[in-house]
Amino acid sequence: MWIINLWRFLRSYLKVRVEGVNTEKFINLAVIRGVAFWDLKKHQNGAVLELPANNLKKLRVIARKTGCSIKILEKKGLLFWWRKGKKRKGFVLGFLCFVVSLYIATLFVWNVQATGMEDLTEREVIELAAEAGLEKGMLKWDLDTERIENRVAMMHEDIVWAGVRIRGTTVEIKIVEHKKREELPPEDVEAHLVASKDGLVEKVLELEGEAEVKPGDTVSRGEILIRGAETIKIPDDPEEEPEKERVYPKGKVEARVWYESRKPVPEKEIKRKKTGEEQTALYIKYNGRRWRLRGPGDSPYQRYWKKSRSRKWGGNTWQLPLELVSVYYYEIEKEEKPLSRVEAVEKAKKEARSELKNQLPQDVEVRDYYWEKKRKNGQLYIRFVIETIEDIAEIKYN
Amino acid sequence: MAKERNSSRWKELMADIFELPRDVIMNLPRITIVGNQKVLLENHRGIIHYDCDKIRIGIKGGELIISGRDLQVQRIMVEEIHIKGFIQSMHFEE
Numbered sequence: 001m002w003i004i005n006l007w008r009f010l011r012s013y014l015k016v017r018v019e020g021v022n023t024e025k026f027i028n029l030a031v032i033r034g035v036a037f038w039d040l041k042k043h044q045n046g047a048v049l050e051l052p053a054n055n056l057k058k059l060r061v062i063a064r065k066t067g068c069s070i071k072i073l074e075k076k077g078l079l080f081w082w083r084k085g086k087k088r089k090g091f092v093l094g095f096l097c098f099v100v101s102l103y104i105a106t107l108f109v110w111n112v113q114a115t116g117m118e119d120l121t122e123r124e125v126i127e128l129a130a131e132a133g134l135e136k137g138m139l140k141w142d143l144d145t146e147r148i149e150n151r152v153a154m155m156h157e158d159i160v161w162a163g164v165r166i167r168g169t170t171v172e173i174k175i176v177e178h179k180k181r182e183e184l185p186p187e188d189v190e191a192h193l194v195a196s197k198d199g200l201v202e203k204v205l206e207l208e209g210e211a212e213v214k215p216g217d218t219v220s221r222g223e224i225l226i227r228g229a230e231t232i233k234i235p236d237d238p239e240e241e242p243e244k245e246r247v248y249p250k251g252k253v254e255a256r257v258w259y260e261s262r263k264p265v266p267e268k269e270i271k272r273k274k275t276g277e278e279q280t281a282l283y284i285k286y287n288g289r290r291w292r293l294r295g296p297g298d299s300p301y302q303r304y305w306k307k308s309r310s311r312k313w314g315g316n317t318w319q320l321p322l323e324l325v326s327v328y329y330y331e332i333e334k335e336e337k338p339l340s341r342v343e344a345v346e347k348a349k350k351e352a353r354s355e356l357k358n359q360l361p362q363d364v365e366v367r368d369y370y371w372e373k374k375r376k377n378g379q380l381y382i383r384f385v386i387e388t389i390e391d392i393a394e395i396k397y398n
Numbered sequence: 399m400a401k402e403r404n405s406s407r408w409k410e411l412m413a414d415i416f417e418l419p420r421d422v423i424m425n426l427p428r429i430t431i432v433g434n435q436k437v438l439l440e441n442h443r444g445i446i447h448y449d450c451d452k453i454r455i456g457i458k459g460g461e462l463i464i465s466g467r468d469l470q471v472q473r474i475m476v477e478e479i480h481i482k483g484f485i486q487s488m489h490f491e492e
Contacts, residue, residue, distance in 0.1 A: 028444040031474050040471035042450045
């Protein structure tokens, strides 16, 4: 619809009043003769309608034929603006100046941003780009993005790839850095593979170094599993000095490891529940400071659950420093519920299990699990054990 | 008169046989209504009378009367009429 309105505005149109006894006749004749008009409305003993400015003459002819008269109410559109503008030269000049200066302002690079850095800082990348020929304040058409991409990538050894993109008046540089090489062991230091956990050795795989343990051995944390060594290479030529060579241990030691957790069996359960009472506070935040607009400044309830949500305005490149924060307070009540023995044991088991799950390292194979009830000082416990198979070898330098 | 009725029947038959839309073959008006806010009428025969609360439009074999509030003819061309406003009722008259 707006595009139609724009088209009408550009062509310029008139709002007129047609007065006469038989305006219907007038309308039908106008339609038949192909004189376009729109927004026809009854107005006392006539009609108000809008029509393109250049159709007025044709309409006047039709009006005379059907005994109606036409009165212009409003003139709208570019043509009439143009006529007005001729009288108000200063205003038009100012407006044109504004448009032209806005256009000129968009021709420059106003801002340079860099993303994708890992070790480099944004500043370093921007300085590099400046050296390569991308500076704030330069004309956008002087910017050869391809050349800057290549030069930035070549100038710094850590940068593998650089991409330059123009977004409005902002230039974005995207950087991809080299993957870090694996850390090399410190030179000439004794090194061994030691146990990172207590366990029962299942399998030993020695790639380099000498195994100290064999399957079936129990190891405790910190024990040496595979020993690194220092070998002396005897040269073929007896004149030469014998060469020392350090062997860094390498290998895998798989062991059964047990994780255990004890949880007392509870007698009752405490549940937290929303009572349904709630209050909301609204804050406005600007530059790190905030003001309360309405609602309580602190929780109106003794036990409560608090949630806050903030609303920001702006896009990716630019954000309004203003922020609207709503804080919700929900009243909470505690409820105690006696538990039956079965439920209580189940609950303790669940707690113990979830605690263990958090302790387990990622991607280990769980071989087995079991649990048992135990009584100690009159308190009933659940002991939950998980058995895993994992590589416990860990390098240690002396 | 009899002849016209015959030809009309003949056209109706053709429309049925070939499954053609009746508005094309029989010159009937096609009316599209958007809620109670807009009416698009194709194949009209001119405005007979219009007012803010009633518009009468000529169609084949009679007229269509639209009543409502704040009615206005948004666009009018030889083939179609667009009417805007709050439509309360529409009915045909012979």
